[in-house]
Amino acid sequence: LARLLSAVERGGPEAHEVGRLTYPVGGTAYTVGLTGAPGSGKSTLTAQLIAHLRRQGDEVGVLAVDPSSPFSGGAILGDRVRMQDHALDEGVFIRSMATRGHLGGLALATPEAVRLLDAVGFDWVLIETVGVGQVEVEVAGAADTTVVVVNPGWGDAVQASKAGLLEIADVFVVNKADRPGVEETTRDLRQMLELSDHSRPWLPPIVATVALGGEGIAEAWAAVLAHRAQLEDNGDLIARRESRVAAELVRIVAERLESRAREVCRGEAYEDLRRDVLDRQLDPYSAADEILAWVGSQ
Numbered sequence: 001l002a003r004l005l006s007a008v009e010r011g012g013p014e015a016h017e018v019g020r021l022t023y024p025v026g027g028t029a030y031t032v033g034l035t036g037a038p039g040s041g042k043s044t045l046t047a048q049l050i051a052h053l054r055r056q057g058d059e060v061g062v063l064a065v066d067p068s069s070p071f072s073g074g075a076i077l078g079d080r081v082r083m084q085d086h087a088l089d090e091g092v093f094i095r096s097m098a099t100r101g102h103l104g105g106l107a108l109a110t111p112e113a114v115r116l117l118d119a120v121g122f123d124w125v126l127i128e129t130v131g132v133g134q135v136e137v138e139v140a141g142a143a144d145t146t147v148v149v150v151n152p153g154w155g156d157a158v159q160a161s162k163a164g165l166l167e168i169a170d171v172f173v174v175n176k177a178d179r180p181g182v183e184e185t186t187r188d189l190r191q192m193l194e195l196s197d198h199s200r201p202w203l204p205p206i207v208a209t210v211a212l213g214g215e216g217i218a219e220a221w222a223a224v225l226a227h228r229a230q231l232e233d234n235g236d237l238i239a240r241r242e243s244r245v246a247a248e249l250v251r252i253v254a255e256r257l258e259s260r261a262r263e264v265c266r267g268e269a270y271e272d273l274r275r276d277v278l279d280r281q282l283d284p285y286s287a288a289d290e291i292l293a294w295v296g297s298q
């Protein structure tokens with residue numbers, strides 16, 4: 001499994017072969033994304049959720065997608081230390097996804113890695129991501145249920161909102177509830193949710209946890225299960241998964257066309273064209289016409 005995941009990370013023909021084999025046999029695992037600012041307690045919470053699920057006898061795969069890891073070795077080490085309780089458990093598989101300096105690549109590699117864990121039979125796939133930046137938020141939102149982790153304290157809810165996390169949240173966890181400000185943060189979140197979108201079929205519940213001490217874990221998981229039940233009952237789970245795959249297909253086609261175009265013109269003409277667009281010498285649509293013409297001419 002570790003080797004196959006490495007192949008998926010590398011991309012290319014081997015990854016495509018893995019994808020070809022896993023795609024038809026998947027679809028049974030339920031994916032839960034955990035996102036939020038660095039240090040909010042996502043890894044600690046993930047470790048607690050693993051323990052919770054293992055007590056029920058469920059098997060769980062975990063992907064830790066943390067683009068900040070290459071810059072702070074401590075983050076990776078921290079995750080390992082916290083999650084090592086489960087290192088010898090056959091019912092748990094934990095993997096840190098590498099970005100190889102190409103953040104956009106994560107958007108393609110992550111769903112493929114999820115399908116691999118799904119295909120080998122995990123009941124649950126947990127995906128820990130850092131919710132900062134557009135691609136990260138996109139990756140974080142690509143789960144059946146997305147849990148947004150915030151901390152008590154002035155402005156944390158506002159930060160989450162600015163980062164675009166309000167839109168993708170199905171469940172809010174106010175972690176570090178051993179600190180003051182839980183009520184204020186909960187109230188801020190509720191207010192922002194009420195202001196944001198009245199057409200939501202699901203109002204995200206807000207659960208307080210102390211991940212470090214294991215408090216509120218059962219409640220947080222119950223909120224995930226409630227969201228899942230709602231998605232399954234109204235048909236939204238199928239709709240969500242379909243629109244995710246449709247978006248993935250578009251991304252794959254775009255990525256392939258782009259890399260094909262770069263191949264055909266060996267990078268230079270492509271860069272010139274890009275420069276022209278950046279300098280406002282050429283509009284993006286005309287540039288795209290030229291690029292697609294290169295691909296078509298081969």
Ligand SMILES: Nc1nc2c(ncn2[C@@H]2O[C@H](COP(=O)(O)OP(=O)(O)O)[C@@H](O)[C@H]2O)c(=O)[nH]1
Pocket residue numbers: 036037038039040041042043044045078079175176177178179209210211212213
């Ligand atoms: N006080 C307190 N600290 C916590 C809690 N949960 C996690 N932490 C600490 O917060 C720090 C960051 O946690 P971590 O799980 O690595 O956060 P991540 O970056 O979001 O994955 C660590 O030092 C944890 O021990 C909590 O509920 N209360």
Ligand SMILES: [Mg+2]
Pocket residue numbers: 042043044066075079128
């Ligand atoms: Mg972490």
